[in-house]
Amino acid sequence: MQAHELASPYPTVRMDTPAAEAVRVLTEHDRPGLIVVDDNEHPLAVLPASQVLRMLIPRYVQDDPTLARVLDEDFADKMYEALADRSVRDLMPKDKVPLPVVAPDDTVLEIAAIMAADRSPLVAVVEERSRTAPLIGAISASQLLGRVLPEA
Amino acid sequence: MQAHELASPYPTVRMDTPAAEAVRVLTEHDRPGLIVVDDNEHPLAVLPASQVLRMLIPRYVQDDPTLARVLDEDFADKMYEALADRSVRDLMPKDKVPLPVVAPDDTVLEIAAIMAADRSPLVAVVEERSRTAPLIGAISASQLLGRVLPEA
Numbered sequence: 001m002q003a004h005e006l007a008s009p010y011p012t013v014r015m016d017t018p019a020a021e022a023v024r025v026l027t028e029h030d031r032p033g034l035i036v037v038d039d040n041e042h043p044l045a046v047l048p049a050s051q052v053l054r055m056l057i058p059r060y061v062q063d064d065p066t067l068a069r070v071l072d073e074d075f076a077d078k079m080y081e082a083l084a085d086r087s088v089r090d091l092m093p094k095d096k097v098p099l100p101v102v103a104p105d106d107t108v109l110e111i112a113a114i115m116a117a118d119r120s121p122l123v124a125v126v127e128e129r130s131r132t133a134p135l136i137g138a139i140s141a142s143q144l145l146g147r148v149l150p151e152a
Numbered sequence: 153m154q155a156h157e158l159a160s161p162y163p164t165v166r167m168d169t170p171a172a173e174a175v176r177v178l179t180e181h182d183r184p185g186l187i188v189v190d191d192n193e194h195p196l197a198v199l200p201a202s203q204v205l206r207m208l209i210p211r212y213v214q215d216d217p218t219l220a221r222v223l224d225e226d227f228a229d230k231m232y233e234a235l236a237d238r239s240v241r242d243l244m245p246k247d248k249v250p251l252p253v254v255a256p257d258d259t260v261l262e263i264a265a266i267m268a269a270d271r272s273p274l275v276a277v278v279e280e281r282s283r284t285a286p287l288i289g290a291i292s293a294s295q296l297l298g299r300v301l302p303e304a
Contacts, residue, residue, distance in 0.1 A: 023301060030294045032293065049294045050272055053264050054268040062268050065265035079300065080301045109220035110220040112209050121200060141201035141202045142182045143182060149231065
């Protein structure tokens with residue numbers, strides 16, 4: 001079995017997608033993150049959901065989460081307003097989260113080796129072996145486990 | 153809204169759960185990992201699906217994934233045999249993956265602050281504010297995002 005047979009649709013955004021739209025996509029799909037693609041639909045990076053929370057929650061509250069208890073509902077409104085002026089580019093973590101990219105004819109064991117080496121829960125599958133090819137879909141480590149082993 | 157209202161069931165294993173059983177649970181639920189609980193059902197850690205792949209794929213293949221292309225099907229059988237003698241304890245990564253634990257009455261903003269600070273895609277919710285309380289369920293960063301913002 002090859003990568004193109006295993007790939008499932010995965011929610012994507014672009015660097016210039018409004019941050020509020022990215023939040024909407026995240027909450028709709030309940031995935032640990034979104035795949036960020038370029039104008040050619042080539043996968044660039046992962047935007048982790050926890051990273052979006054980091055942008056929303058001020059640093060002083062992250063340092064002392066008990067402070068969150070005394071914040072009122074206006075505070076949530078203010079967070080949303082702050083998001084309104086931002087795009088996915090502004091949300092991206094400084095330490096890029098690895099997103100391995102595989103070719104459509106890569107085998108299950110090749111994909112598994114790449115995910116294992118990168119400690120990545122996800123690989124992106126692109127249309128052909130090139131650095132610009134569009135995304136077909138993604139494969140999760142859990143999905144792959146079921147294919148690596150003969151009778152998992 | 154509080155943690156106990158947001159918690160959803162999440163698949164768990166114990167340290168002495170056979171590795172093959174952990175793989176079965178992972179493939180069944182398609183989650184990025186499993187929550188490892190102790191004998192009191194208290195959450196201890198996360199077992200990432202990618203970590204299970206690391207145990208299955210020999211280091212020399214991780215270092216050069218193109219090698220995976222020349223491995224035959226017998227190889228997959230051998231991987232499965234190797235797994236048969238192992239438990240979750242043997243699969244756990246040396247660098248523990250953070251799993252923040254929250255109390256049932258923690259608020260959405262408190263949970264968000266904790267997830268943001270720990271860069272965690274998941275928090276475990278336990279029955280009461282104690283270091284031994286059993287797991288009620290888990291909350292993902294994506295689920296939480298929908299609650300943090302007034303109209304995401």
